[in-house]
Amino acid sequence: MSTSIQVRRFEEEFARLRRRQRFQLFGYSLLFLGIFHVAAEFSQFTLERLVAGLPRIGEYIGKTLPEIRYVSLFSDVATWYYGILKWLQLLGDTLLIALMATLFGAAGGLLLCFPASRNLVGRYWIYFAFRRIAEIARCVPEVVYALVFVVAFGIGPFAGFLALMAHTTGALGKLFAEANENIEERQLDGVRAAGGSWLEVIRYAVLPQVLPNFTTYTLWRLELNIRSAAIVGFVGAGGIGQELYQAIGLNYYEDVSAIVLMIVVTITMIDLLCERIRHRIIGRESLQWA
């Protein structure tokens, strides 16, 4: 019978496939190794340097850890966190920077997003210009904005607020515009047919559809902004980051671990809170859609 022929044909086909796969794997590995080599070359990364560096990292982190004994637990923790009042205030500043930047950034994004949506503007160049503005504003990292604003507005949390706001405006403007482009067109036609102006179309046909999305995007941005607000302090833009930068620079080892721990705990708590709110919003929405 032809079964043996079929089996042989199958075996041949399978072998050919395997050969091709092996060949591809080999090619990709070669390409990957090449890229790896170039990357290591450019970033001066060698195994010796890594091996030499690793123990020193352990040493440094060991130095930042406080000495806490069981017998004098409270006084040790109190010594470790001697600056808690000042740090809490600075942490509060960091949160205010993030909140304000998210508030103003969301407002900016809201203004930017409607002319940046392809389905809401007739003229292509208006859409193109506003979309590119949002994208470029979003491309520049917060820290770079902070560096520039510190020069323009002086050291302090105000520069940090402006830096985060600029980045948030771009990021949310783009996300909002993408949400606008995914809406149901029929409602737009409805408001237009009833004689609504452009603003009325936005208010009565677009906003009701996208508002839940806008809220979740904004909350998610708030989480990111709290992280960034702690960072922009490194270049002089206020908040707890500035204090951490000084503590590291002046080798106040135990302060470093105390402040980092405070930041991490705060960020984790706020992440959990925002996640819960977001899920609640999404949950209610998906119930309505069902």
Add this chain to the structure above:
Amino acid sequence: MGLSAASVDSAQLASWRERFPRAFGRTPRERAILLACGLGLAAFVVFCLVRFDASPARIVNGMERFGRIAGALFPPTPGDAFWDLTKAMLESVGMAFLGTLIAAVIAVPLGFLGARNVLPIRLLRFPIRRSFDFLRGVDALVWALVYVRAVGLGPLAGVLAIATTDVGIFAKLFAEAIENVDRKQVEGVRAAGGNAIKTVRFGILPQVLPIMLSNVLYMFESNTRSATILGIIGAGGIGFALSDRIRAHRWDEVGFIIIMIIVVVALIDFFSHLLRTRVIRAGGTRPLVLAEETAAPAAPEATDKRR
């Protein structure tokens, strides 16, 4: 035809107004709540501005100075350091590449340890998952500061900083991907007599590899962004040149560097996106990315867990 105004007498209108107050606009109560919210928000903004020390004079002066700076960014020129800047930019990309790669390699075994279906012992899994959270919670820039102190200035500190944060991110994402694998294939390998290693190799790995790869590519994009700023605190890459030019107020060169960063980041995004869609299509699985942009909670129907 419809309902003309003349056919409704004022008594009828009044009775409707009483029965359906919200059809005629906001009720006084709602208006009061809105007003209170608005006032509260305004008070918060004013409080913050006072706390930030943002006097009108400072804002005006700052705007003026910022306007001058923005004007001085153009026309952007590389100065006489075009090749140095290009090299620094490539150094940033190299840092991102190595950092992502090292993190991915370390995170694969950690991800398995953090997955409920691989390590069912809750008492062991909990501290592992929390340590991922800690690595993730500390920003790469903070790690970079620490590493610059420990291993000295230069790209090595940047590579390690990126790797440290990413180990936390990858381990969490990988663990979640592993927890979401289809049990049937795993059971199939077990039923055919495969041991633990073979179960992982033939039951789990083929399912999670495309997800892992697309996550790694995604983080590479995001890390290129971070690698451009790590230099500001001395951890190698283009950031050092940037902060140097800003401190020296050489704004035309600052403009050039910023444009360079935008172009390179856009290029990397483009290629990585291309690769990612190929990887995903080949794997036939939706990616499970939780970092910037893609982590943006998608439209309600997309995040619906019941699908």
